Amino acid sequence: MITRGEMPQVRRVCVLAWGGAAVSWELSTPGRLGAGLASCAAFLLLAAGCALHVRHALMSELRRVREIAGAAQRAVLRPLPGRIQGLTPAAAQLSASRGAAVGGDLYEAVPTGYGVRVVIGDVRGHGLPALGAAAAVLGAFREAAYDEPGLGGVLVRMERALARHVLEQDAAEEFVTVLLLQIAEDGSVRALNCGHPWPYLLREPRPLEPCGAPPRADPGRGVRPAAEPGRRRRGGAVAGGAVVGSARRRTVVRSLDGGEVLPPLGVVPVPPGLPAQDCGQLWPGDVLFLHTDGAEDARDAAGRFFPLRRVLAELPADTPARLVAGVHAELLRHTGGQLTDDVALLALRSDRNP
Numbered sequence: 001m002i003t004r005g006e007m008p009q010v011r012r013v014c015v016l017a018w019g020g021a022a023v024s025w026e027l028s029t030p031g032r033l034g035a036g037l038a039s040c041a042a043f044l045l046l047a048a049g050c051a052l053h054v055r056h057a058l059m060s061e062l063r064r065v066r067e068i069a070g071a072a073q074r075a076v077l078r079p080l081p082g083r084i085q086g087l088t089p090a091a092a093q094l095s096a097s098r099g100a101a102v103g104g105d106l107y108e109a110v111p112t113g114y115g116v117r118v119v120i121g122d123v124r125g126h127g128l129p130a131l132g133a134a135a136a137v138l139g140a141f142r143e144a145a146y147d148e149p150g151l152g153g154v155l156v157r158m159e160r161a162l163a164r165h166v167l168e169q170d171a172a173e174e175f176v177t178v179l180l181l182q183i184a185e186d187g188s189v190r191a192l193n194c195g196h197p198w199p200y201l202l203r204e205p206r207p208l209e210p211c212g213a214p215p216r217a218d219p220g221r222g223v224r225p226a227a228e229p230g231r232r233r234r235g236g237a238v239a240g241g242a243v244v245g246s247a248r249r250r251t252v253v254r255s256l257d258g259g260e261v262l263p264p265l266g267v268v269p270v271p272p273g274l275p276a277q278d279c280g281q282l283w284p285g286d287v288l289f290l291h292t293d294g295a296e297d298a299r300d301a302a303g304r305f306f307p308l309r310r311v312l313a314e315l316p317a318d319t320p321a322r323l324v325a326g327v328h329a330e331l332l333r334h335t336g337g338q339l340t341d342d343v344a345l346l347a348l349r350s351d352r353n354p
Contacts, residue, residue, distance in 0.1 A: 076135045077106065085111045086352035087183065090320035092328050094294075094343040104130025105292045105344035106138050110145050115184035117145040117154070120346055121196065121265075122177045122292040130342075133174050136165035137265070151180045151192045152274035159270045166266070175266035179290065183282055187350065189256070190276035195264035197296065200312055201256045202287040202323075253313045256280070256288065287317055288348045289327075294341035298331055306334050320347035 080089040089109050104123035109116060119141045123130040140161035144154040158178065166174045179196035183189050258277035262270070282288065289312060298306040308327070315326040324345050331343065 076131065076138060078108070080109055083351075084109055085116050085185070086350065087116055088320050088349045088351050089346065090324045091344070091346040092324050093345075094328070094331070094339055104134055105294065105342040106134040107290070107344050107346045108138055108141055109346070109348065110142065112146050114149065115182050116348075117141075117151075118181040118183070118290070118346070118348065119145075119158075120179050120199075120290045120292065120344060122294070122342070122344070124173075124175050132169065133162060133165055133176060136161045137176055137178070150274075151182055151190065151276040152270070152272070155180060155192055155194070155265075155274065156270050156272065159265050162266050173266065175264040177264045177293070180276075181279075181288075181290075182276065183288075183348070183350075185352075187282045187284075187352065189279040189282050189288075191256075191258040191279045192262070192274065192276050193258060193260075194262045194270075195267075196261075197291060197293050198255050198257050199288050199290040200309065201254045201282075202289060202312060202317055203252050203254070203283070204285060205252055251313055251317060253309050282350045284350050284352050284354050286350050287320065287323065289323070290344075290346040290348075292342065292344045294339065294343035295327070295331060295345065297341060298335050298339060298343070300334050301336065306331055317349075320349045323347050 077091075077093060080091055082088070087109075091107055093105060093107075105121070106123070107118075107120040109118045119138075121134070121137060123133045123137075137158050140158045141154060144157040148154045148157065155178070162174060162176060177195040178192075179194070179199070180192045181189060181199075182191070256279050258279040260277065262274075291308065296306055296308045300306075311327055311330050312323075315323055315330070317323045324347050327345055331339075
């Protein structure tokens with residue numbers, strides 16, 4: 001199929017072919033020069049008309065193909081609802097394949113009787129060739145998330161769906177990195193991680209308590225920093241993560257670390273009865289930012305990696321949608337719009353009552 005970028009070249013070839021044939025025939029035919037030139041002009045006009053007709057037909061076909069592809073892609077990565085059991089989600093996806101809206105990255109968040117269950121994953125490879133495996137894994141999650149009482153059962157059914165897909169496609173191998181989260185009504189977070197990057201937790205620092213005030217529960221309990229122990233920096237107090245401090249706001253960015261990381265799905269069988277890991281608490285106003293490795297692995301022209309943690313600390317997080325859009329824009333600016341891997345971004349803010 002001829003793509004939109006190839007259409008100008010096809011049009012030029014058609015015009016040159018008609019023009020060359022017309023000029024050669026007229027110049028090789030004896031007769032007056034004026035009549036020959038008039039015939040050449042007529043042939044050129046006819047060639048231009050044919051090229052415009054071909055262009056119009058190709059553009060119409062391209063629009064139809066894109067409409068069909070867009071509908072199929074939206075069926076794989078469905079738009080998230082505006083609210084899920086007191087959580088406000090926002091997501092974005094960037095494909096490394098030109099003209100594709102989705103690729104090998106996947107995400108979903110669904111309300112269940114066990115809490116909000118969330119998945120984000122990354123299929124081996126990128127672009128449209130990885131779309132089939134992503135659809136198989138997502139379909140299994142959307143069904144199992146409502147039925148299975150534990151995240152381990154959800155993971156087993158996702159692994160079975162991936163194995164069936166590999167068998168049907170007669171593929172040599174296929175694996176998917178997956179992060180499963182369960183956010184209960186009380187804000188407790190449990191997770192199972194199969195080779196995927198841990199999400200970031202964005203939290204506003206607590207104000208200082210007045211002297212003599214009774215101690216209260218630590219909102220950060222259970223959240224393990226992924227970086228070095230915190231240091232005091234100019235403009236804000238650090239608590240194990242990146243901090244931006246100003247009169248407007250100060251945000252602490254930490255890694256939500258749930259401990260053990262399992263191999264990706266499809267590498268080794270998932271053991272039965274796998275218990276989920278405790279990842280602490282998501283308090284009102286907290287934001288979880290999930291991403292695939294294509295975000296932090298993206299490089300600029302000088303080979304520097306995308307500083308996702310610092311960008312999260314500096315961007316305004318008034319709404320999850322604005323935060324995701326800001327990271328999306330910064331990522332494209334950092335790479336100059338030339339991505340080498342698919343990227344999925346998902347933000348979840350707790351808007352529940354304290």
